[in-house]
Amino acid sequence: MRYLLRYIGHRLYTTWATFWFVMPFVVTYPLQLALSKKPQWHRHLHTLNRYWSKLFIFMWGMPVETVRKNPLPAGQPCVYVANHSSYIDIPLLFRTIPGWLNIMGKLSLAKVPVWGPIFGRAYITVDRDNAISRGRAMVQARRTLEAGRSVVIFPEGSISKKPGEEMGEFKDGAFQLAIATGVPIVPITMPLNHRFMPDVDGLRVRYSPLAITLHEPIPTTGLTAADAPALRQRAHDVIASGFRATAKGIPEQSSWRRPVAVPAVEQPAAKKESELASSNS
Template sequence: MRDLLRFLGHRLYTTWSTFWFVMPFVVTYPAQWVLGRRPAWYRHLHTFNRSWSIISIRMWGMPVEVVRKNQLPPGQPCVYVANHSSYIDIPMLFKAIPGFLNIMGKSDLAKVPFWGPLFGRVYITVNRESAMSRGRAIVQARAGLAQGRSIIIFPEGTISKKPGEEMVPFKDGAFQLAISAGVPIVPVSMPLNHRFLPDLDGALRVRYSPLRIVLHDPIPTQHLTMNDVEALKQRAFAIIASEFHPDAAGLPEPSPRPFLRASKSEVTIKAPQQLSSSGANANETLTNGNAGLSLPNS
């Protein structure tokens, strides 16, 4: 009976979360379609995307902690580099980072029905297997920085297979871009997104879990050269990984299957019981919920 209730609870929460992710987009799609017709209106379309992210995350109901350390002066563009562990990474970033942002995403995002073409117009898509596509994306990103538009890049280039535990080695592009444009790098840690929506090869498994995003101190790039890319990359890597917590490493255990008997060879991974906030020394902390966040057992 306990497994049945947990199974039904998972399904109900997945349905609820999916509804509140899809519904705001459906309701505002006509307005977004109109705003996507002219580049001069893209700023307003990004405002819709930020509002959509905030509404969805709020309706999911879990505690969200946003920690902002020494922020940049208003109007200073920068390159945000974040770890990539879940499909909710983009909504979390849009919620936490102000301004008319740019973001670099894989070209497949532009193929998503209805939403994809809008994403492809407002933001930058790249086929990481194509040198021409990568070069075009860097040119677009630098043009945006010159116009004062910060950009978000996932330097791993893909979702990690061991989220919250290990990151894929960073690619050079984001750091070369920041140095060539003379703008700061801002490392961003999202250590818990994979607990809420893990990447399970296309399977939708939403779990109630606290979330946390940390915007670290900006790293200046003025006076750096391309010879400094490796050191800058490793520095950002270490800063982002510093927010990972051992208890939150890896993917959560599967949802209970009350109608299936587990085989003897099945391995169960115990999920963490509690995660303590480590952002007490940040200059600004916005918290929806308690500082001590308990992670679910499933």
């Protein structure tokens, strides 16, 4: 009975979370579509996206711990670099980071039905396996910074294979961009997103607190392209310092059946005798 009740609870909460993600978008879709049509309206579209993110994260009902280690540079754009662990990384960033942001996302996001074209018009998309696409995205990001607008980049390029434990190898692009434009790097750690919605087949949602830390900005003034690897490693270490040992792993798939214990495999007698002899030698 305990497993059945837990399974029903998971299904109900997943339905609740999905409803509050989808419903505000459906209601505001005509406005979002209209605002996406002209670049001069994208600022208002981002504001709408921020309130959409705040609303559905609030309605999900779990606490969000927000830590800002140091005030962000006033009136200056930044390159925000964050670990990538879940589908909800972008909404949590939109909710937390002030101002009109641009964000670099994978090209497949622009191909999501209905919502994708809006994202593709308003933000930067990139095919990370295509050198031309990567170059075009960096040009867009540089123009964004030069216009006084901050940029968010996931330097891993994709969701980590071991979220909350290890990050994929960081690419140099974000750090070369920050050095070239002279703007600070702001590392961001989101250590718990994968506990709420992991990157798995199907939709798996679990009630779980969230947390986000905006670390102290790292200045790039006076740095050259040769300093990019050291800057990349420094940002990597800062982000990793915010991980939590208790957040390792992803939630298991829910089932209404009691787990069946797998019996230990009996070792052949000859192998047991060999191991015993080895331990006594």
